[in-house]
Amino acid sequence: MKTVLILNGPNLNLLGTREPQVYGSQTLADVQTLCDSACDANGFDLDFRQSNHEGELVEWIHEAGRMQTAGTLAGVILNAGAYTHTSAALHDAIKGTGVKLIELHISNVFAREAFRHHSYISPVAKAVMCGFGVNGYALAIAAMAAMQDQP
Numbered sequence: 001m002k003t004v005l006i007l008n009g010p011n012l013n014l015l016g017t018r019e020p021q022v023y024g025s026q027t028l029a030d031v032q033t034l035c036d037s038a039c040d041a042n043g044f045d046l047d048f049r050q051s052n053h054e055g056e057l058v059e060w061i062h063e064a065g066r067m068q069t070a071g072t073l074a075g076v077i078l079n080a081g082a083y084t085h086t087s088a089a090l091h092d093a094i095k096g097t098g099v100k101l102i103e104l105h106i107s108n109v110f111a112r113e114a115f116r117h118h119s120y121i122s123p124v125a126k127a128v129m130c131g132f133g134v135n136g137y138a139l140a141i142a143a144m145a146a147m148q149d150q151p
């Protein structure tokens with residue numbers, strides 16, 4: 001069984017504690033439970049992580065690249081949080097490893113402040129999803145399953 005690696009960036013550990021009108025009221029632990037069920041339903045193992053540190057996220061993308069080479073990775077679902085809008089390092093890591101990656105956002109970033117409209121991740125992602133709330137995580141896992149026969 002292949003693994004879906006779900007990476008969450010800065011401040012997503014605060015999910016459910018503030019800004020419920022933007023991000024909903026579920027916690028990151030609730031999201032992990034949702035992802036567990038979605039992975040079960042789609043025949044994947046789940047590896048679910050969060051970090052507030054850009055370098056740690058870069059290291060995890062490198063790890064994903066090694067898993068992809070070994071044939072154990074289905075793909076990465078990345079909610080890079082605010083690093084989406086700032087991180088050339090994450091862009092380079094995704095491009096350099098060639099990992100199959102879906103960029104995910106809980107909110108519709110295009111309906112928000114202008115600085116959230118640009119993403120360093122989108123040009124190196126296979127697909128981009130935003131605005132579905134935390135249910136977007138389950139939708140992204142189903143999309144990852146549908147993408148498995150693509151190169």
Ligand code: CA2
Pocket residue numbers: 010011012014015016017018019023079080081082083084104105106107108109116
């Ligand atoms: O909509 C998303 O998923 C975002 O990636 C969330 C990031 C934001 O910087 C992106 O533009 C869009 C922010 C995550 C912070 O989440 C919090 C949740 C509750 C309370 C405080 C922060």
